[in-house]
Amino acid sequence: MSSASPRRGADVLVEALIANGVETLFGVPGDTGVVFYDALFHQRERIEHVLARDERHAAYMADAFARVTNRVGVVEVSSGGGTTYVVGGLGDAYASGIPVLLLTSDIHRSSRGTGALTEIDQVALFSAVTKWQVVVEKAADMPAAVAQALKEAVSGRPGPVALIVPEDVLEEITDAPVVTSVASLPGERVAAAAEEIARAAQFLQAARRPAIVAGGGVHASGAYAGLQQVAATLGAGVATSIHGQGSIATTDAWWLGIVGNNGGQPGTNRYVADADVVLLVGTRGNATNTNSWKAPARSGTTVIQIDIQEARAGRNFEGSVALAGDAKTVLDQLLRELRGVLDPDLEKRRAAVAEARADATPRTQSPEHAPGVIYPRTVIESIHEVLGDDVTVIGDPGTPTPNVAVFWPVTEAGRRTVIPRGHGPMGYAIPAAVGVAKALPGRPVVSVTADGSFAMACGELETAARFHLPILFVQLTNNSMGWIKMLQHLYSGGRYFGVDPGPVDAVMVARANGVDGVKVTSADELKAALVSFAGDPRPFYIDVDVPHMIDYAPPVPAWDKGLAGDTERPVY
Structure with missing residues (x-):
């Protein structure tokens, strides 16, 4: 069929996705999208539809797909419950700057304002979790709308966009040709103002103790080489946020560790707090990323901020130097202005970085906290020991987040961990693992979840089984809403309320969904289970009891203070 022959709007929509390089989309069908699914049926050899069990989870799949590919992830839902469910799955992508295209069908145009079943103002609904929305009113407008949506998703600060199509427009006949657009990151290479580059370079060159904090924008820009070169030129330690983990190899001489209040390491936080230029x-x-505005502080430190969005560059630090532009481009601009630091100053700075890096969360003396209870750090390090570097690890909020961020090594710069820190949504890691597995076919994926998140997302285990994806699911179980219970322990006088659900046999649930699994009660059993997965990568579930945070706190600096008697809640 010629791309200019008469066909349905739904067919044009699918053709436009294919023409723009979309090979996979995640979704859940509904009444208003039936024609779209018929169009997908006719193109099923060219574009894969991954049926999720929940619209929120479909959005997480598209989100994770986008993070590990730097391409636009695509999620499709229908009007009514589908649209309201998907909102919860887009919040983290919006906050984290992840390009996702939301396709949603809507009620027939003639039913608008009649109180039709599933009627809702979708533009208003999505305005809080997407950066751009459009309603396609005519089938002839479909190709241009798809191209524009993809461009918007990757332009400026990346983020989700919404393309809304009434069901009768999906059926409308048109001969409009397909239009192509940019559908990957970075959408554009924007340079910062030359005068601001010169000013920033002067501050950095004159710094006695420079530091760099790298975030997720380094991954989106592919700015790894420039980051490492700036660090080596200045003799500056590089700390990363959780999203920025992997911006620099953890084996690099200038790597400092995780900064901030979630996973932040003592030496890392101190080094950044003591820096004169950051x-x-x-x-x-x-x-959270600055350890409650201490690393760096909002006063007394010269702060220079590179951000693709002009309104965000320098926004949180009054008087800072704002470099609005693409991270790779701006780092390259700075490199052209900077001179290398000479010995012995360079060696002194290298030694200071090594000293700060060494002041880290102490290793536990034993892999087990008590009979049948294994330390989370042991779990993470055991996974890496058996599976090595060639895996992608997804961590849920709660216990998994700081442990994956801090204890998973990255020997080559790149995104090897995916942790949702825009909003920290529970239930992310299981569906996100499906998205990663579809994005990186054949590559083993590790999903580190917890019992609270498992309860929210266990239906997607069937999705993993259906596609026979090489995903290792590891559940850290403490039989509570552990993070919140810890907050109640520290800041509410130990008055625990609403944080103790009943236990669930996760392995039994996994098996009911077609996923083999095992409950492990010792470090040796854990290693045996990991070896089994390594020998036969497949959907496999491991449930392991870990100590409650009250008994063994994860690396969270504010909690160390709280356990020492400081009952003032940290600023988030």
Whole structure:
């Protein structure tokens, strides 16, 4: 069929996705999208539809797909419950700057305002979790709308966009030709103002103790080489946010560790707090990432911030130097202005970085906290020991987040971990693992979840089984809403409320969904289960009891203070 022959709007929509390089989309069908699914049926050899069991989870799949490919992830839902469900799955992508295209069908145009079943103002609904929305009113407008949506998703600060199509427009006949657009990151290479580059370079060159904080924007820009070169030129330690983990190899001499209040390491936080000039690269620089505005502080430190969005560059640090532009481009601009630091100053700075890096969360003396209870760090390090570097690890909020961020090594710069820190949505890791497995076919994926998140997302285990994806699911179980219970322990006088659900046999549930699994009660059993997965990568579930945070706190600096008697809640 010629791309200019008469066909349905739904067919044009599918053709436009294919023409723009979309090979996979995630979704759940509904009444208003039936014609779209018929169009997918006719193109099923060219574009794969991954049926999720929940619209929120479909959005997480598209989100994770986008993170590990730097291409636009695509999620499709129908009007009514589908649209309201998917909102919860887009919040983290919006906050984290992840390009996702939301396709949603809507009620027939003639039913608008009649109180039709599933009627809702979708533009208003999505305005809080997408950066751009459009309603396609005519089938002839479909190709241009798809191209524009993809461009918007990757332009400026990346983020989700919404393409809304009434069901009768999906059926409308048109001969409009397909239009192509940019559908990968970075959408554009924007340079910062030359005068601001010169000013920033002067501050960095004159710094006695420079530091760099790298965030997720380094991954989106592919700015790894420039980041490492700036660090080596200045003799500056590089700390990363959780989103920025992997911006620099953890084996690099200038790597400092995780900064901030979630996973932040003592030496890393201190090094950044003591720096006289701090360069923020592709990070929001919010309260969590700066350890409640201490690393760096909002006063007394010269802050330079690279951000693709002009309104965000320098926003959180009054008087800072704002470098609005693409991270790779701006780092290259700085490199042209900077001179190398000479010995012995360079060696002194290298030694200071090594000293700070060594001041880290101490290793536990034993792999087991008590009979049948294994330390989370042991779990993470055991996974890496058996599976090595060639895996992607997804961590849920709660216990998995700081442990994956801190204890998973990255020997070559790149995104090897996926942790949702825009909003920290529970239930992310299981569906996100499906998205990663579809994005990186054949590559083993590790999904580190917890019992609370498992309860929210266990239906997607069937999706993993249906596609026979090489995903290892590892559940860290403490039989509570552990993070919140820890907050109640520290800041509410130990008055625990609403945080103790009943236990669930996760392995039994996994098996009911077609996923083999095992409950492990020792470090040796854990290693045996990991070896089994390594020998036969397949959907496989491991449930392991870990100590409650009250008994063994994860690397969260504010909690160390709380356990020492400081009951003032940290600023988030």
